[in-house]
Amino acid sequence: MEFRKMRRSAQELSRSEAEKLLKAASHGVLAVSGDGGYPYAVPMSFAFDGGKIYLHSAAVGHKIEAIRREPKVSFCVVTRDSVIPEKYTTAFESVIVFGRAEILEGDNALAAMEALAKKYHPNGTQKSRDDEISGAMGRFCAIAITPEHISGKIGRELLKEEGSRCRENSI
Helix, strand or coil: CCCCCCCCHHHEECHHHHHHHHHHCCCEEEEEECHHHCEEEEEECEEECCCCEEEEEECCCHHHHHHHHCCEEEEEEEEEEEEEHHHCEEEEEEEEEEEEEEEECHHHHHHHHHHHHHHHCCCCCHHHHHHHHHHHCCCEEEEEEEEEEEEEEECHHHHHHHCCCCCCCCC
């Protein structure tokens, strides 16, 4: 599939800039094809390792059923979002990922949970991570999104504030 080009290409972030935002963001929003054809978007904690986005979830529920039915998903993060009231706008950076989600099992699920544990408790010991993960494995499952397209954007106000930035090849 060919993905759309960004309409405001001057605001497009390079692939590496978009990936930096994915690594730094505290949470994102997962969008799946929900019940009755309605989109279902849910805020999620996540980890990005440069190749995959890892999420955790209850083992049953709306998003798990939706992913099993249709693995094509979208995932979005917004960072540095601040309102500029007098200009009726916001200063932001954002990333949208289109990809395919899969429910992970076994060692793949453990690796995903380890990535999440390291992100959200970077100073935790290996033992504390192992204890948390082993306690959660029966109740939770891990999800991996393999990106097929990543696009990042910087708001005009931030772009002006930062002046001309070096841009790498577009995504």
